[in-house]
Amino acid sequence: MVARAPVAPAAAPAGDLAMPPPTPVAPPAVADPRSERMITEARKARVAGDMDQAILKLENALTQSPDDPTVHYELGLVHEQMGVFDVAAAHYEKVFQMGASEAGALYERAAGKLRDGFQDEQVPLGKLSLGRVRIFKDPNAEEGQRVILTIPVQKAPGEDLELDQISVTVLFFNRNSQGEILQLEDKSWVTEQWVTLPFDFAGGEENLRMTYVIPTQDIQQERLFGDxxxxxxxxxxxxxxxxxxxxxxxxxxxxxxxxxxxxxxxGDQMLPEFQDTLPSDIDPNYPLLPPLPTE
Incomplete structure (x- = not known):
């Protein structure tokens, strides 16, 4: 199964009455140019693995712009990558409490971090890399088996990439009742969705969700193909x-x-993270965000 980066819809032919596409929510601009410069330098340091330098730059930016959502979100990313999850959560919570009106697209991203939890992700040392894949085996699937993958794709800051040239391929494998490991052939069993739109890597990461459903077999199919x-x-x-x-x-x-x-x-590959549960208020195919904070 190949998932390609989403592309903008083509314009409707002349004469057609088509609704205009919704305007995507963008991260807010950093008001202070000094803070903006320090945020850019901090992102480069984070991707290079220099967390001390990244924190130093962001703390200086925080002094200049204590209520800037981008500064808090970047501090959350750095501390999450360092494994200091309580500090990361505090910064994400700060962004979340600002609401969409102040934090723009960062509100949704912070909400997702608080909702889904954190994982120790690999630093992207090149142009692009995979973060730690999260695997959820749904014990409550009504029919058959359902497995949900959340696949982070990370981009280094400052890289000028053609986003429509990015693709992710997932090959699923099953074990049959004879113990054979077989590659999936029926691609209709897999659905995909980029869950962090707009697809712009404004926060350095986009997430692809793959849902794999193995349908229940009847007796004849099981005799022919095995379990x-x-x-x-x-x-x-x-x-x-x-x-x-x-x-x-x-x-x-x-x-x-x-x-x-x-x-x-x-070399060594990153091991996946196995998730026991998903939050009860989330549809895995169309995850919901927490409600906007009340004033």
Whole structure:
């Protein structure tokens, strides 16, 4: 299953009565140019792995602009990446309390962080990388089996990329009743959705959600094909056809994927995070945000 970056809809032909597309909510502009410069420098330091420098820059920006949502959101990202989750949550909560009117698109992103929890994500050292894939096996699926993947795609700041050239490929694998590991062939079992629109990497990360449903088999199908259960997946991130990052789980699945001229990164791969529950107020296909804070 290949998920490509969303593109803007084509203009309606002349004479057609079409509703204009909704105006996407953008992150607010940083009012103080000194703070804006320090935020940019902090982002570069964070991606390079220099957290001390990133915090120093952001603390200076916070002194200049104590109520700027971008400063608080960036401080949340840095502390989350360092594993200091209580401090990260405090900064995300600050952005969330500002509401959409003040924080713009950062309100939704902060709400998502507070809603979904945190994970120790890998720093993107190149143009793009995969964050830690989150796996949720739905125990309450009404029919068959349902597995939900949340796949973070991270972009280094300052990289001028053609966003429509970004794609994510997910190959799902099942185990049958004979113990064989087989790649999924019926792509209708998978649906995809970019859940952090607009797709602009304004916060350095976008999230793709893949929902994989193995339908219940009747007796005849089970006799023909055997029982099937979810085994794992291989997630590949590509830019202009070049493989930039790969995560396979379980790890033995990596050996089943043909090498692509040495493009796929080698070495140790990041392990996924297995989630036991999703918040009860979220539809996994169309996640809801918490309500706006009351004045």
């Amino acid at each position: 099937r259960t979810y085994y794992g997946q291989v997630v590949s991130l590509q830019y202009k056809g070049q493989v930039l990052d790969v995560q396979a789980w379980p790890r033995d699945l990596a050996a089943r994927i043909p090498q692509q001229s040495g493009n796929a990164p080698g």
